[in-house]
Amino acid sequence: MELAxxxxxxxxxxxxxxxxxxxxxxxxxxxxxxxxxISYYLxxxxxxVLFGTLIMLxxxxxxxxxxxxxxxxxxxxxxxxGKLTEKLTNPLAxxxxxxxxxxxxxxxxxxxxxxxxxWAGINDYRVLVIKLTMISIILTIxxxxxxGYQGEFSCSHPGFMAIGAYVSSILTLLLFTNDKIFGDALxxxxxxxxxxxxxxxxxxxxxxxxxxxxxxPSFRTRGDYLAIISLAFMFIVKSAVxxxxxxxxxxxxxxxxxxxxxxxIFVWTMLCIWIIHNFxxxxxxxxxxxxxxxxxxxxxxxxxxxxTKMSAFMFGAFWAGVAGGLFAHVLAYINPGMFSINRLAxxxxxxxxxxxxxxxxxxxxAVSINILGEALRPLxxxxxIIIPLILIFVMIFRPYGLISFKEINAKKLLxxxxxxxx
Amino acid sequence: MxxxxxxxxxxxxxxxxxxxxxxxxxxxxxxxxxxxxxxxAGKTTIFNLITGVYTPTEGEITLQDxxxxxxxxxxxxxxxxxxxxxNLALWRHMNVLDxxxxxxxxxxxxxxxxxxxxxxxxxRQEAKVAENAYRLMELFDIKQFAxxxxxxxxxxxxxxxxxxxxxxxxxxxLFLDEPTAGMTPDELVRMIKIIKQVHQDFGxxxxxxxxxxxxxxxxxxxxQTLVFGEIIAEGEPEDIQxxxxxxxxxxxxxxxx
Numbered sequence: 001m002e003l004a005x006x007x008x009x010x011x012x013x014x015x016x017x018x019x020x021x022x023x024x025x026x027x028x029x030x031x032x033x034x035x036x037x038i039s040y041y042l043x044x045x046x047x048x049v050l051f052g053t054l055i056m057l058x059x060x061x062x063x064x065x066x067x068x069x070x071x072x073x074x075x076x077x078x079x080x081x082g083k084l085t086e087k088l089t090n091p092l093a094x095x096x097x098x099x100x101x102x103x104x105x106x107x108x109x110x111x112x113x114x115x116x117x118x119w120a121g122i123n124d125y126r127v128l129v130i131k132l133t134m135i136s137i138i139l140t141i142x143x144x145x146x147x148g149y150q151g152e153f154s155c156s157h158p159g160f161m162a163i164g165a166y167v168s169s170i171l172t173l174l175l176f177t178n179d180k181i182f183g184d185a186l187x188x189x190x191x192x193x194x195x196x197x198x199x200x201x202x203x204x205x206x207x208x209x210x211x212x213x214x215x216x217p218s219f220r221t222r223g224d225y226l227a228i229i230s231l232a233f234m235f236i237v238k239s240a241v242x243x244x245x246x247x248x249x250x251x252x253x254x255x256x257x258x259x260x261x262x263x264x265i266f267v268w269t270m271l272c273i274w275i276i277h278n279f280x281x282x283x284x285x286x287x288x289x290x291x292x293x294x295x296x297x298x299x300x301x302x303x304x305x306x307x308t309k310m311s312a313f314m315f316g317a318f319w320a321g322v323a324g325g326l327f328a329h330v331l332a333y334i335n336p337g338m339f340s341i342n343r344l345a346x347x348x349x350x351x352x353x354x355x356x357x358x359x360x361x362x363x364x365x366a367v368s369i370n371i372l373g374e375a376l377r378p379l380x381x382x383x384x385i386i387i388p389l390i391l392i393f394v395m396i397f398r399p400y401g402l403i404s405f406k407e408i409n410a411k412k413l414l415x416x417x418x419x420x421x422x
Numbered sequence: 423m424x425x426x427x428x429x430x431x432x433x434x435x436x437x438x439x440x441x442x443x444x445x446x447x448x449x450x451x452x453x454x455x456x457x458x459x460x461x462x463a464g465k466t467t468i469f470n471l472i473t474g475v476y477t478p479t480e481g482e483i484t485l486q487d488x489x490x491x492x493x494x495x496x497x498x499x500x501x502x503x504x505x506x507x508x509n510l511a512l513w514r515h516m517n518v519l520d521x522x523x524x525x526x527x528x529x530x531x532x533x534x535x536x537x538x539x540x541x542x543x544x545x546r547q548e549a550k551v552a553e554n555a556y557r558l559m560e561l562f563d564i565k566q567f568a569x570x571x572x573x574x575x576x577x578x579x580x581x582x583x584x585x586x587x588x589x590x591x592x593x594x595x596l597f598l599d600e601p602t603a604g605m606t607p608d609e610l611v612r613m614i615k616i617i618k619q620v621h622q623d624f625g626x627x628x629x630x631x632x633x634x635x636x637x638x639x640x641x642x643x644x645x646q647t648l649v650f651g652e653i654i655a656e657g658e659p660e661d662i663q664x665x666x667x668x669x670x671x672x673x674x675x676x677x678x679x
Contacts, residue, residue: 275538279537279538282536282544283527283530283537283548283551284532284533285537289516290516293512293516294512296475296511298524299474299494299495299499300473300475300507300511301525301588301590302525302528303524311534
């Protein structure tokens, strides 16, 4: 315990900038020496993709090698560089503090993205995992708006996601690709990436309009009944798509153009976090919390509860639609089966694991469940025993999730930490 | 004398049960009116009818000569009827500052777009609201609890949060539903002081339900007594105090045979 405390205090003076620099060095090490030297001498067949978890679970004999790789490539460089450069990074962080907060955040995000891009670029599988994780972040936060902030138990998110995915797919297939069903491209293909944001917004808007089917019953029902209505909505969407042959029916719809590289998804994720953060910390957004905690009192305090509920549903559904659109263009294939009860279970697990009423919680939940899901892939079916078990333990010890009722404080996160007592 | 809030001949049925019958009320500006009566007489129902939680079956309700019958609760509240609840109705996951801020909801007009993008208009209005909220918290002596969750506050402080929250909606008439229920004697004295101060500083009319006679007699200028949904007596405090009907309703009639 004493050791852990000493360890913690030694590294508490490293600012976020320092950690990013450390990670950057780690990525460089992996990039230049990872395959040729380090994994070769440790007897690993190739660079461990997700910190060696896949190799470790597939072949237990590889555990020492994979752990040593993690130590040499990640842990030691990150700690060492972080600590050694704090004399340099702290003044830089202090300099950033003098800038407007928005600018400082953008600078940090660009640096972070650069490092992430390099790390992911080493392996295609990593790119896919990060893309799907970021889409999950958008999805989880959008569910949190309804299930956490507004306290309704809505199960309709896969439905909203499906609407967004299909609408945006139809648009891109119709406008920018030569498709068997939709015919030749109506617009030059070069315009595609530029119009993609508009396509996503249209997809999100379609999902938002669809969400009215759940929002309007929510004026009168709460709790279990709303859960049933929203579940029904999800199945209606799924069955409708399955029976529409234009959309490929149960066979699905493929060939979406690749308009969603990593940076596009990163930008959308950050945009989503920023907008939802603004919303839930404004008075209009906190009205969601008042509706959750006591609807009668909210009405008496002049809060328009109907408008609040409706905006929460439409807002949540919009982001689910955007996530669906991104999802479709990452995989370049969708079918109705993807937007069913399995997806719902996954989304709800991420929300309730991470924490209700918290954006940080949602990010933590989405990242951990996604990475865990990928890391435990070699266990195949047993994965679905381990993840639910973890969920059960979280629910026992922290009924509202790991990090609930906490908001991001960007200023505090990014500040320089050199001074004593900071 | 001009009338701020007036209720004429209000009757309400819950299914076959007649909860309120032929109820009349006139509240003048700055007047403190009390509503007393035994449990189950329909006092809180009258509050709920006037503030729009239920729409009365018959009758007319006007605020400053404008009909408010049939409007939604939030619209009525925004027009100037603020209220507190008999069993505290606070938002349990929110802190005190947020409570007071939230009650300014109807005074904001930056819209959803402003909230999403945190526009200058949004920031300006929220700063103004925060300033006003701190002023109110100071007045109600809850400023030291600003970032505490309400559920962690002592009972008397929770009551004060509720009153401060009701005042933040800028009411013309303040409805207090048993403001002293469950209070200790010294909290009671403090509450009387606060109500008097609110009345003086904000110049609001107050309509309150209360069981403690001493409290009602000390504060109210006009008192109504409700039994089984009907007014059996109303008038100045002295008249009510000695009215045999009121004494009977509260204490029961002594059966001397």
